Amino acid sequence: MLLTGYSKEIFRAKCNPSFESIHCIAHLDRDISEALPYINSVLGGFEYFKDPPAVTFRMHGKLVTVHPKQIAINGLKDEEEANKILEWLKHEINESWEKRNEIEPCYKGAGKPKVFEILKLLPKTNCRECGETTCMVFAARIAEGAKGQEACKTLIEKNRKKLISYLDQFNLDR
Ligand code: SF4
Numbered sequence: 001m002l003l004t005g006y007s008k009e010i011f012r013a014k015c016n017p018s019f020e021s022i023h024c025i026a027h028l029d030r031d032i033s034e035a036l037p038y039i040n041s042v043l044g045g046f047e048y049f050k051d052p053p054a055v056t057f058r059m060h061g062k063l064v065t066v067h068p069k070q071i072a073i074n075g076l077k078d079e080e081e082a083n084k085i086l087e088w089l090k091h092e093i094n095e096s097w098e099k100r101n102e103i104e105p106c107y108k109g110a111g112k113p114k115v116f117e118i119l120k121l122l123p124k125t126n127c128r129e130c131g132e133t134t135c136m137v138f139a140a141r142i143a144e145g146a147k148g149q150e151a152c153k154t155l156i157e158k159n160r161k162k163l164i165s166y167l168d169q170f171n172l173d174r
Contacts (some may be wrong), residue, residue: 037105060143
């Protein structure tokens with residue numbers, strides 16, 4: 001087993017401690033650098049950095065970045081959610097590493113979607129119901145993987161389907 005354990009740090013955003021979501025950093029007991037291209041291949045990261053190595057995924061509206069000795073997760077509801085994601089990732093990391101002879105390592109991310117392509121499908125009413133000040137800001141948040149399309153409740157079904165299919169190319173909106 002590559003990764004046997006980690007210690008966890010939970011905190012609120014320093015810039016705005018009143019934000020309800022929390023962040024988590026897990027300090028890993030082993031350096032998992034060599035496993036990163038395999039995890040990227042299996043889970044389809046949207047960003048991959050070679051030096052220093054790191055891979056970023058979007059999972060259920062959270063941004064998860066796996067570094068050689070750390071895993072950072074933002075936008076968490078509570079500590080229980082952090083535990084679930086970390087245990088799942090630990091399993092995926094170990095499984096990818098054990099099966100590395102059968103996996104083609106991947107050293108690049110799926111890329112980022114264009115803000116304009118997202119914006120043109122949104123209602124453009126700037127109603128703020130998604131929690132962002134404008135549809136443009138919301139589009140930028142989707143493009144960076146920090147929000148999912150479901151947060152815009154007034155998006156018409158036809159455009160929602162188009163948006164989901166566009167985001168699928170970048171391994172977003174899971
Ligand atoms: S909820 Fe939808 S329409 Fe309203 S501001 Fe957000 S993206 Fe725009």
